[in-house]
Amino acid sequence: EAEVAQSPRYKITEKSQAVAFWCDPISGHATLYWYRQILGQGPELLVQFQDESVVDDSQLPKDRFSAERLKGVDSTLKIQPAELGDSAMYLCASSFTPGTTNNEQFFGPGTRLTVL
């Protein structure tokens, strides 16, 4: 069964260091999402791609976060420099049918980031 892949699963870093997360969506899924989820809260959308284009990055802290999906397939989310408040689960999701309401998102296992 096709799955969204994410790596690493866990990351511990010190503040002011750079971190990067990778996501490989389900093959054929044009839309890719990066979410940040703080413990006990719902996922917060950071950035949404349609193919290689960003369609929504209004909640992305652009002074330290960047995201790219150069060939419209896999994607990388980077944080530089990391801050203590960045400790969270980072979820990647993909969906196949943009432009409809039945655009179920398929989620990867997430990357749990701890900033010390």
Add this chain to the structure above:
Amino acid sequence: AQKITQTQPGMFVQEKEAVTLDCTYDTSDQSYGLFWYKQPSSGEMIFLIYQGSYDEQNATEGRYSLNFQKARKSANLVISASQLGDSAMYFCAMTGFNKFYFGSGTKLNVKP
């Protein structure tokens, strides 16, 4: 602006009983979709059920059903015959045109 509200931060239910998790939404879109996801302590998000705004029948998937009341803008999840494995966070979500919004979640604990 779209908004999803889950007013129950935590709930308890006895094993084998039914439980309803509340979700209300606000949107000016005529066409939208409503989803429920389950998130166990391991962290993965598991799709449970979908309801389209034009669907006249309430969605059902096994022990899950969605009580869709369009006029009240509510989309409550009903879990019948609760099992210990149902203990998890549950998120209601809404989509309009290519946008996705999550509620704050309800933590369900199933007691043996």
